[in-house]
Amino acid sequence: MKDNRHSFFFLADMAMPWRYLAYLLIILLLGNLPALTDCILHPEIPYFAVSHAIIGIVLALLAAMLCLALESQVDRQHSGGAAARRLGPYPWIMVCIWTGLILASLGWAVHHKKNEKFSVAMNAARTIFEKDLVYYRWAASQHGVFVPVSYDVRPNPYLSHHPDSTVITLNGQELTLVNPEYMIRQVYEMQRADIGARGHITSLDPIRPGNAADEWESMALHAFEEGERELWTIEEMEGESYFRLMRPMITAKECLKCHEDQGYEVGDIRGGISVSVPMTLLDQLYSKDIFVVSLAHSALWIIGVLGIFLGSYRVTFSMREKEQAEIRLRSIINNMLDGLITLDEEGAIESVNSSAVAMFGYSAEEAMGRTIDFLIRFPDEEATIADGPRLISALGEAMTESRPLSGYRKDDTSFPLALSISEMRLGDKRLYILMVRDITK
Numbered sequence: 001m002k003d004n005r006h007s008f009f010f011l012a013d014m015a016m017p018w019r020y021l022a023y024l025l026i027i028l029l030l031g032n033l034p035a036l037t038d039c040i041l042h043p044e045i046p047y048f049a050v051s052h053a054i055i056g057i058v059l060a061l062l063a064a065m066l067c068l069a070l071e072s073q074v075d076r077q078h079s080g081g082a083a084a085r086r087l088g089p090y091p092w093i094m095v096c097i098w099t100g101l102i103l104a105s106l107g108w109a110v111h112h113k114k115n116e117k118f119s120v121a122m123n124a125a126r127t128i129f130e131k132d133l134v135y136y137r138w139a140a141s142q143h144g145v146f147v148p149v150s151y152d153v154r155p156n157p158y159l160s161h162h163p164d165s166t167v168i169t170l171n172g173q174e175l176t177l178v179n180p181e182y183m184i185r186q187v188y189e190m191q192r193a194d195i196g197a198r199g200h201i202t203s204l205d206p207i208r209p210g211n212a213a214d215e216w217e218s219m220a221l222h223a224f225e226e227g228e229r230e231l232w233t234i235e236e237m238e239g240e241s242y243f244r245l246m247r248p249m250i251t252a253k254e255c256l257k258c259h260e261d262q263g264y265e266v267g268d269i270r271g272g273i274s275v276s277v278p279m280t281l282l283d284q285l286y287s288k289d290i291f292v293v294s295l296a297h298s299a300l301w302i303i304g305v306l307g308i309f310l311g312s313y314r315v316t317f318s319m320r321e322k323e324q325a326e327i328r329l330r331s332i333i334n335n336m337l338d339g340l341i342t343l344d345e346e347g348a349i350e351s352v353n354s355s356a357v358a359m360f361g362y363s364a365e366e367a368m369g370r371t372i373d374f375l376i377r378f379p380d381e382e383a384t385i386a387d388g389p390r391l392i393s394a395l396g397e398a399m400t401e402s403r404p405l406s407g408y409r410k411d412d413t414s415f416p417l418a419l420s421i422s423e424m425r426l427g428d429k430r431l432y433i434l435m436v437r438d439i440t441k
Contacts (some may be wrong), residue, residue: 028261
């Protein structure tokens, strides 16, 4: 029959120098794993950093202990032979369960990291929204601000109907009125090149066509009219992923200066502030976190699998040794010339060896469970001693007093026999061992 070897024991088939070289490579790899990982995740950290050295030494020591355990199992495998290499299906079932647990833990960790990424993006978008809202309210409370006319700041044509939209100072400098929407739009145009955040005030009925809502913003504005107070999504914009957040803007008294002609009243939803936060940096951090989490779970899975197979092998090896010892003991007992019978406390037969079977003619199945008095009797006594303890006591007295005993075969013939009896305890159970010999000759 072909030997069923598992790949876990491939080290046992390697020559000793190559096996030790493999151990050395494993120790060096695990010892340098923190530094190698940071070379990918955090290249700004020096390779020979103190943290790398401390964690690397700990991992190297653990790897050395693992290699010593593996080598001890290889030695046992060589001494145990091919039979010791065979493992049942239970280790593989445990590996499947362990793999399922690791995958469940990894899935939960990935889900948690993903929620963290969304939470960070959400908090950033809400912070930007609150900042824009504060800017807007301040500018609206001041009824707009006047700034010098320049190449970047031109008079707003949509405020030309206001007589004070453009003024000239005493020294002749021309100033133009900047309303809250114009101010926020210019702020975003200045900062987009630096941090990439986008935002603007939009409406389904904007005064400036450039403030018109896009498809998602239009959907959000219609949802606000139906009672929604906040909407978010992740979309691709100009080839990059953005987290988009939008909240409604409620018409205040200060807003009517510019929007009263549109028919808005105080308390109406006249639009919303749309904020877009780039996800590029968060996606990169998320990818690095997933890499680290996956690496940690992979290491934990490998350690668990090795532990399962090492433990299973030790248990299997111990069971093989026990079975071999029982086989040797059974072989010795069955090849004894004298009959060996074991009794329980009530005098019932628990086992007989092959010599006893040949001596009395009863098979082991026929003898087991019956009291010993159907095999061994006192020739001078007609009555059968039915009480187990009394029977065992009588057998002991007969042995010490050299009283004659007879054995009765299955064919109803009898023969004289010599007997020795000993007592032992197996846990809480009392066991009697009888050695019988046919002394007819």
